[in-house]
Amino acid sequence: MNGNHRRPSRRQAARQVLGGILRSLRQHWAQATFSLLAAFAIWFVVQDVENPRVSVTFPEEGQPPSIVVTAENAGPYIVRENYSVRVVAEGRADDLAALTPADFEARVDVRGMQPGVEELRQVRVTSRRPGVRVLQVIPSQVRITLVEPATRELPVTIRRSGQLPAGFREDEAATTVEPAVVKITGLPERVQAVQSVDLDVNLSGVIDQAYVVTGELVARSATGTVETVTISPPRATATIRIGQAFVQRTLPVIADISGAPATGYRIASITIDPPAVTVSGERSVVNELTALSTEKIDVTGARAELRLVRNLVAVPNLSVERRSVTVVVKFEPIDVAATLTVAPELQNLPAGFARDPSRPLAVEVRVTGPADLVAVLKPSDIKAVVSLAGATAGTAAYPVTVTGPSGLKLEAPATVTVSLIQVLP
Structure with a gap:
């Protein structure tokens, strides 16, 4: 190996690789360009087959027009009537299947119109959805009337x-x-x-x-x-x-009594079961209450016990744990007192004696008992008996016994003064 040979640097190596790629592209550019164009052509063919471009009416016939027309250049005026149109649109089938009125913008230019004068104006509709084109507007013109708006503050x-x-x-x-x-x-x-x-x-x-x-x-x-x-x-x-504002309280229940018991009777007791009921409601309502009341209970002419189930009187905006209670009303006779003067009956008068007629003889009897019994009582209904056994001439006190109808309490003196005189045979 030659000791003077040097390995290329990383930068030099990168330049060599890039140069090779550029030489390959210069040599095969025609093939690359053809491949790219062919790929695009195949893609468009596939799109036209699987998702072709078609035209549809939106909204479809039978549905009301829903693309709202907006007036342009109206100045201080407004359109008297609101108008909507439909369109014939072209695009890919997938895009057209998902159309909404918001995909279109419909406008009519009312520049130069005078208020109160109706004119026929052209409607322009543009698509906001890429790939969708408006082919026709139905109707293409609308009759427009401008009016001066009114204003209020409320x-x-x-x-x-x-x-x-x-x-x-x-x-x-x-x-x-x-x-x-x-x-x-x-x-x-x-x-x-x-x-x-x-x-x-x-x-x-x-x-x-x-x-x-x-x-x-x-x-x-x-x-x-x-x-x-x-x-x-x-x-x-x-x-x-x-x-x-929700609070709870336990309130006593009171019976609402009307009428009067039978003559000589009075209410002895009133028992309510349960005697108290828990209520809940707004604080202001609950705090004003001191008790709950039953519906009216009429005791007119009553003398025997009454056992009744009565509803509680409803209070607006108040909830109660129960709607009714059991009420027991008991009655008792009214005791009254009266004093009757009764002529006593003399018994065991000794032979040869007689009562002195110049001396009056009477017994004061105090009678206590039910008013209806006392009211009809007569002196003759009371019997006072004086025993004169062993009596002698002159004035003396003798024991007296008083009896009367049952149910009455009788009070009389223990003795009565009797004057006897001796009579000749």
């Missing part, structure tokens, strides 16, 4: 739907919406028909203390119909303040 209304979870409520006084006022512009009759500009908010399941919602504004008539007008700005943000 406050933004929060249109709520859905229910907050139990125990939560909205503090509407603290709820805000931004912007608070918007401007609507459009056809005079439509602007006039707008009753409210709404931000739709669904509150279902919301428990956030500050629930923030941003959305598109909607103009509605008094009947709820959506009116087509321009809203500026078109969006608003509401901050809805929500608080937990």
Whole structure:
């Protein structure tokens, strides 16, 4: 090996490789160019076979036109009617199968038109989808009338739907919406028909203390119909303040009694089972309550026990653990007192004696018992007996025994003074 031979550097080696490639390309450029062109030709043939270019009507016949026409150069005016068209489009079958109205832009130039004067104007439609070409616009012309728009300012209304979870409520006084006022512009009759500009908010399941919602504004008539007008700005943000107002308490139950028991009777006791019920609801409602009431219970003419199931009187916005209770009303006679003067019956009068007729003889009896019995009681119904066994002439006290109808309590003096005189045989 020659000791003076040197190995080429990396740079020199790279230059040698690149030079070889360039020489090969110069020698075979015709073949490379032909191969490339052939590949493109084969690709186009495959595309035309598997995904050919075709033309379709969009939207297809039978469907309403859905490519909305936008007016250009209208200045301060707006178009009275909205127009939509359909097109005949050409493109690959796969592209045409996925067409949407947003793939096209339809415009009509209204430059120079005077408001209130109808004119026929040409519609131009261009495709936004690469590879799709518009061949025809149907209809190619539309009748346009310009009008001067009307303008109003209206406050933004929060249109709520859905229910907050139990125990939560909205503090509407603290709820805000931004912007608070918007401007609507459009056809005079439509602007006039707008009753409210709404931000739709669904509150279902919301428990956030500050629930923030941003959305598109909607103009509605008094009947709820959506009116087509321009809203500026078109969006608003509401901050809805929500608080937990749910509390629980156990409240006593009271019976609502009406009417009066039978004469001589009164209510002895009222028992309610259960005597108390747990309620839940908004704090302001629950805190105002001191008790729950049953439906009315009429005791008119009653003297026997009443056992009834009665519903609790419903309280708005309040939930109760049970709807009814059992009520037992018991009655008892009313005791009254009366004093009757009774002529006593003398028994065991000794022979040869008689009562002194100049001295009156009577027994005061105090009667206590049910009013209905006392009310009909007569002195003759009370029997007072004085025993004169062993009596002597003159005035003396003798024991007296008083009896009367059952159910009554009788009170009388233990003795009565009797004057006896001796009679001749």
